[in-house]
Amino acid sequence: MERKVSFLKILPLTFVLALIAITVSQSCRRQCVSFSEVEIERIGSDSTAGIMPLFTTLDTAELSFLRLQAAPLTMTDLQSDEYNILRNRMLCTVLDTANTGVGIAAPQVGISKQLVAVQRFDKSGEPFEFYPNASISYYSPDKKYGWEGCLSVPDMRDTVLRSTMIVVNYNDELTFEPKCDTVSGFTAVIFQHETDHLKGILYTDYK
Ligand SMILES: [Zn+2]
Numbered sequence: 001m002e003r004k005v006s007f008l009k010i011l012p013l014t015f016v017l018a019l020i021a022i023t024v025s026q027s028c029r030r031q032c033v034s035f036s037e038v039e040i041e042r043i044g045s046d047s048t049a050g051i052m053p054l055f056t057t058l059d060t061a062e063l064s065f066l067r068l069q070a071a072p073l074t075m076t077d078l079q080s081d082e083y084n085i086l087r088n089r090m091l092c093t094v095l096d097t098a099n100t101g102v103g104i105a106a107p108q109v110g111i112s113k114q115l116v117a118v119q120r121f122d123k124s125g126e127p128f129e130f131y132p133n134a135s136i137s138y139y140s141p142d143k144k145y146g147w148e149g150c151l152s153v154p155d156m157r158d159t160v161l162r163s164t165m166i167v168v169n170y171n172d173e174l175t176f177e178p179k180c181d182t183v184s185g186f187t188a189v190i191f192q193h194e195t196d197h198l199k200g201i202l203y204t205d206y207k
Pocket of ligand 1: 149151152193
């Protein structure tokens with residue numbers, strides 16, 4: 001009888017402790033990633049959710065957002081569900097058959113973080129690859145004019161003078177190791193266009 005009573009006393013305590021553990025882990029998850037509450041809401045929790053609404057220059061508030069300097073991603077961010085969902089949804093957005101692009105930057109979907117996706121026309125199969133904390137450390141003095149458009153600047157195309165070769169620095173998605181890559185040709189133009197987005201620069205600024 002005594003044993004039964006003590007068991008019944010422990011049971012609610014175990015339940016309360018489990019509840020506290022769940023609450024703490026939930027709030028830690030939110031505190032540990034650097035995504036803001038608004039960003040977490042925009043990313044959502046469904047990796048099959050598909051395209052994200054594009055921020056464009058047609059809307060004053062969205063244009064102000066596109067002008068922000070994006071914040072770096074931490075290693076914890078890259079290991080989070082939010083990052084994986086964002087990555088999937090950015091890919092869906094850039095591949096949207098109604099409005100296809102060759103690159104996309106996180107600020108274009110309302111996430112002010114240093115993440116770009118670039119279609120690697122210089123690699124076999126021309127895959128889209130993601131580059132967290134991408135920045136260009138070298139721009140070749142050799143430059144060429146080429147046509148550009150932007151998913152955030154609807155119904156416009158123009159020529160821009162860009163370096164023909166660049167060196168891009170970024171963090172490996174899995175290990176967070178700093179990496180760099182020397183890129184030339186059209187893919188180098190995409191890297192320049194997308195990393196500009198992380199600094200709040202649009203290609204139309206070069207006119
Ligand atoms: Zn763009």
